[in-house]
Amino acid sequence: MQERFIFTKHRAYCYHCGQVADQVIKAVSAQAQVTCSNCGATGIYVPRVENVETPGIFTPIDCHDLWNLTADAACKHCRVEGPHDLVIGCRHFTTRCRNCDYTHFYKLDLEFVAHCPIEIEES
Numbered sequence: 597m598q599e600r601f602i603f604t605k606h607r608a609y610c611y612h613c614g615q616v617a618d619q620v621i622k623a624v625s626a627q628a629q630v631t632c633s634n635c636g637a638t639g640i641y642v643p644r645v646e647n648v649e650t651p652g653i654f655t656p657i658d659c660h661d662l663w664n665l666t667a668d669a670a671c672k673h674c675r676v677e678g679p680h681d682l683v684i685g686c687r688h689f690t691t692r693c694r695n696c697d698y699t700h701f702y703k704l705d706l707e708f709v710a711h712c713p714i715e716i717e718e719s
């Protein structure tokens with residue numbers, strides 16, 4: 597079953613290639629990933645705890661600033677399609693439904709550096 601949850605982009609400094617490039621952000625309930633569109637460096641995140649009340653309880657230890665983003669997604673808890681808050685650091689990744697506060701936590705599982713096989717057109 598193909599699940600589509602979060603799909604967005606964030607323009608940020610990539611600490612692998614040292615360029616400011618779109619970071620492609622995808623998440624489903626089983627996994628989240630962030631891929632640099634310039635060099636293909638990818639971080640894979642796996643679920644840590646689901647449905648924790650306070651998004652701030654995990655102290656971030658990060659090599660880049662936290663990205664606070666918003667993306668539209670269909671919440672698997674309340675089924676409402678609407679804005680979700682994303683908080684992404686290089687070691688953790690959280691999504692939170694603004695409608696019901698349902699939160700996914702992910703932690704960094706592995707990281708790899710590769711060249712993306714697909715050409716991404718930038719307008």
Ligand SMILES: [Zn+2]
Pocket residue numbers: 610611612613614615617632633634635636637
């Ligand atoms: Zn990069």
Ligand SMILES: [Zn+2]
Pocket residue numbers: 671672673674675676693694695696697698
């Ligand atoms: Zn929800």
